[in-house]
Amino acid sequence: MAIINQGFGQRRRVDPALPPGQRLAYDWPVLSVGPTPQVSTDEWSFSIYTETGEKHTWDWEGLHALGVEDITTDIHCVTHWSKLQMPWRGVPLDALFADVETTNDYVMAHSYDGYTTNLPLDEILDGQAWIATEAEGAPLDPEHGGPARLLVPHLYFWKSAKWVRALQLIDDDEPGFWEQNGYHLHGDPWREERYS
Ligand SMILES: Nc1nc2c(c(=O)[nH]1)N[C@H]1C(S)=C(S)[C@@H](COP(=O)(O)O)O[C@H]1N2
Numbered sequence: 001m002a003i004i005n006q007g008f009g010q011r012r013r014v015d016p017a018l019p020p021g022q023r024l025a026y027d028w029p030v031l032s033v034g035p036t037p038q039v040s041t042d043e044w045s046f047s048i049y050t051e052t053g054e055k056h057t058w059d060w061e062g063l064h065a066l067g068v069e070d071i072t073t074d075i076h077c078v079t080h081w082s083k084l085q086m087p088w089r090g091v092p093l094d095a096l097f098a099d100v101e102t103t104n105d106y107v108m109a110h111s112y113d114g115y116t117t118n119l120p121l122d123e124i125l126d127g128q129a130w131i132a133t134e135a136e137g138a139p140l141d142p143e144h145g146g147p148a149r150l151l152v153p154h155l156y157f158w159k160s161a162k163w164v165r166a167l168q169l170i171d172d173d174e175p176g177f178w179e180q181n182g183y184h185l186h187g188d189p190w191r192e193e194r195y196s
């Protein structure tokens with residue numbers, strides 16, 4: 001963390017881990033479009049749908065059998081707050097895509113509350129995204145997407161769909177919920193891809 005002297009005795013901390021226009025949050029704000037869906041781990045399932053109509057589905061036990069990882073990562077919300085070095089636990093999407101055959105380049109994430117968000121397939125593989133089940137050492141709070149949410153920390157946090165239930169392979173990039181309402185199709189915080 002660098003201290004930049006702006007003159008006249010005024011000091012501003014510039015953190016190299018903070019993307020442009022972001023401020024540190026010490027709490028964890030809840031941002032949801034609608035009410036929190038109540039999904040128990042008994043009834044929870046997650047599916048990947050391909051363009052050929054193939055469906056790959058995991059229940060709660062099946063998900064964990066793929067192997068959970070501990071992740072420490074920064075998150076950045078488009079409403080200008082960031083949290084640095086947050087501990088998470090989840091299953092890497094690489095494990096879920098291991099047996100999935102597709103020639104499509106994008107996915108649409110679908111959630112139990114009806115929320116959707118679009119992502120490039122090559123940005124959720126290679127250790128870049130997880131189905132997260134724990135944060136800060138505890139099972140994810142329902143408000144924060146529990147029992148499981150997408151975690152795609154290198155993009156703005158609206159891409160990390162809470163209460164995720166499916167990923168659908170699509171051939172062209174299509175806007176999800178916030179992207180239809182003015183947010184950027186891609187959402188890289190380092191390029192400030194906030195709005196379209
Ligand atoms: N299903 C679902 N996922 C969602 C949202 C939502 O309303 N529904 N809000 C998004 C937005 S805009 C943000 S900033 C983050 C907020 O996550 P948090 O409430 O855990 O901080 O979740 C994202 N994922």
Ligand SMILES: [Mo]
Pocket residue numbers: 031077078079157158
């Ligand atoms: Mo957001």
